[in-house]
Amino acid sequence: MYxxxxxxVLAGRERIxxxxxxxxxxxxxxxxxxxxxELFFKCENLQKAGAFKARGAANAVFGLSHxxxxxxxxxxxxxxxxxxxxxxxxxxxxxCTVVMPRTAPQAKKDAVRGYGGxxxxxxxSTSSREKVFAEVVGETGAEFVHPYNDxxxxxxxxxxxxxxxxxxxxxxxxxxxxxGGGMISGTxxxxxxxxxxxxxxxxxxxxxxxxxxxxxxxxxxxxDAPDTVADGLKVPLKELTWHFVRNYVTDIQTASEQEIVDxxxxxxxxxKIVMEPSSAVPLATVLKNPEVFAGKRxxxxxxxxxxxxxxxxxx
Amino acid sequence: MYxxxxxxVLAGRERIxxxxxxxxxxxxxxxxxxxxxELFFKCENLQKAGAFKARGAANAVFGLSHxxxxxxxxxxxxxxxxxxxxxxxxxxxxxCTVVMPRTAPQAKKDAVRGYGGxxxxxxxSTSSREKVFAEVVGETGAEFVHPYNDxxxxxxxxxxxxxxxxxxxxxxxxxxxxxGGGMISGTxxxxxxxxxxxxxxxxxxxxxxxxxxxxxxxxxxxxDAPDTVADGLKVPLKELTWHFVRNYVTDIQTASEQEIVDxxxxxxxxxKIVMEPSSAVPLATVLKNPEVFAGKRxxxxxxxxxxxxxxxxxx
Numbered sequence: 001m002y003x004x005x006x007x008x009v010l011a012g013r014e015r016i017x018x019x020x021x022x023x024x025x026x027x028x029x030x031x032x033x034x035x036x037x038e039l040f041f042k043c044e045n046l047q048k049a050g051a052f053k054a055r056g057a058a059n060a061v062f063g064l065s066h067x068x069x070x071x072x073x074x075x076x077x078x079x080x081x082x083x084x085x086x087x088x089x090x091x092x093x094x095x096c097t098v099v100m101p102r103t104a105p106q107a108k109k110d111a112v113r114g115y116g117g118x119x120x121x122x123x124x125s126t127s128s129r130e131k132v133f134a135e136v137v138g139e140t141g142a143e144f145v146h147p148y149n150d151x152x153x154x155x156x157x158x159x160x161x162x163x164x165x166x167x168x169x170x171x172x173x174x175x176x177x178x179x180g181g182g183m184i185s186g187t188x189x190x191x192x193x194x195x196x197x198x199x200x201x202x203x204x205x206x207x208x209x210x211x212x213x214x215x216x217x218x219x220x221x222x223x224d225a226p227d228t229v230a231d232g233l234k235v236p237l238k239e240l241t242w243h244f245v246r247n248y249v250t251d252i253q254t255a256s257e258q259e260i261v262d263x264x265x266x267x268x269x270x271x272k273i274v275m276e277p278s279s280a281v282p283l284a285t286v287l288k289n290p291e292v293f294a295g296k297r298x299x300x301x302x303x304x305x306x307x308x309x310x311x312x313x314x315x
Numbered sequence: 316m317y318x319x320x321x322x323x324v325l326a327g328r329e330r331i332x333x334x335x336x337x338x339x340x341x342x343x344x345x346x347x348x349x350x351x352x353e354l355f356f357k358c359e360n361l362q363k364a365g366a367f368k369a370r371g372a373a374n375a376v377f378g379l380s381h382x383x384x385x386x387x388x389x390x391x392x393x394x395x396x397x398x399x400x401x402x403x404x405x406x407x408x409x410x411c412t413v414v415m416p417r418t419a420p421q422a423k424k425d426a427v428r429g430y431g432g433x434x435x436x437x438x439x440s441t442s443s444r445e446k447v448f449a450e451v452v453g454e455t456g457a458e459f460v461h462p463y464n465d466x467x468x469x470x471x472x473x474x475x476x477x478x479x480x481x482x483x484x485x486x487x488x489x490x491x492x493x494x495g496g497g498m499i500s501g502t503x504x505x506x507x508x509x510x511x512x513x514x515x516x517x518x519x520x521x522x523x524x525x526x527x528x529x530x531x532x533x534x535x536x537x538x539d540a541p542d543t544v545a546d547g548l549k550v551p552l553k554e555l556t557w558h559f560v561r562n563y564v565t566d567i568q569t570a571s572e573q574e575i576v577d578x579x580x581x582x583x584x585x586x587k588i589v590m591e592p593s594s595a596v597p598l599a600t601v602l603k604n605p606e607v608f609a610g611k612r613x614x615x616x617x618x619x620x621x622x623x624x625x626x627x628x629x630x
Contacts, residue, residue: 024339026361045587046341265624272360272589272620305587309580315630 045305
């Protein structure tokens, strides 16, 4: 297992610079008063294709050799990674195939196609997904880019917190959501080298708390059918992300469904940004654990903004 | 009638700097492709108190003498100006009274109170509003800060486009919504001195097109009971704002209710920001007049983000 290094992050930053936004950092006096902390929201919902995953996807796509690039890339994802890989492949002008359950939301399929990617449907089961995906790779010779258990992807995600510490001085802590652990691993990778004094907290839904339980058990525990409004956070940790979580995360905190929706609405109302339920879990945990964050300068990663405007969780 | 000058803008910028955000400028490749123009969205929905009006209100409040400040400020507004004046007064620690029709949305009254201001209700008629407002000023000796027909307010709003031309080089045009004309007047004031080559367009709802008709008639025409989803744009021009509109605006363009709602949803979906229907009118007019804007670098002012998340116009 190759562990990405600071050099990978610095090379990735240069590589993806033309294809991603340097996203703004927002603050709110009212949210500071509510939490007793000084919060700095890194708005990756304003990132290309609407999610931080454009960083990792672009780093993987633009790092391919000319020969490999011609064969294109492939992944299985019904979430932002599929959209972002399609975006990055489109920018390089190479083929991208995303395997998705036929039951995935139409909007997600349209998003992949909107950036020029091809959607191949499978049955909503792991076995079907693996079978169909193997066929796709067999036919095309496409390079598999895993949503998070991939050193190129993690090095790409690391550019987000590398940027944040240039935008905000002397942070005490950083809180990011945790699903498969790609963003958290990138955060650990960047900060362990560039700002080791910053404590890293992961935020997870109670109803998909496999990382929380893994962290306490000391080994990976997978969830049994997690179900949460934060649908970006249902996937389990893998070897590479577990390496970073185990070694660099200070703590993992959880929030209930209601706490997540309340925090989401608070951010929409106060920061005036459109973001996903998954991105609200960090504020929910900060509100829930004032003793940990009060008086501190805390970075919060708003991971994505791809939400169905017709189906908001409070309507 | 005192016409504010560039010196007023520069002094205002220094005066309000500690109390406002330097708001970010967002771009979208997809919106550029849709319009054929290069669009730069100045996000005043991310401004303090959620609207550009925090600039003008802060300039008026922090420009008051110590003696006057002790007596506080007052205005009549059921919109963002009331909220923003309350915000600015709160920052200076002086009293603020906002006269509002008792029929105004509870959320607007709560917003004023949330920043420490006092709400005094009147009947929903001009005569009642003027009577009640005269009483308030009589009792308190508060300084009247008009929502837009006030040189201090216009000089404050001018700081928005002064900032924008520092953030984005060589703009060809700038489009802002027009209601009473405060933002447009500030834009004219700043750009006529700092970037006279930038053409200024005003965007107005068809169903509240008094500025459009005034511009063509050559004199102020008031609307007869305007009704539009862009509720921030129902108010008429006044002498001071008419001065700037008449002398510096290149054209005024209008959009239908459906075009406004479509543009609003497009911005929410693509820029991932929460903003008001009023703020969507400029994009609606840019989409409607490609021959005017195609190939140009166009600044668009997103004026505010205070919208009822439970009552979105597409739900």
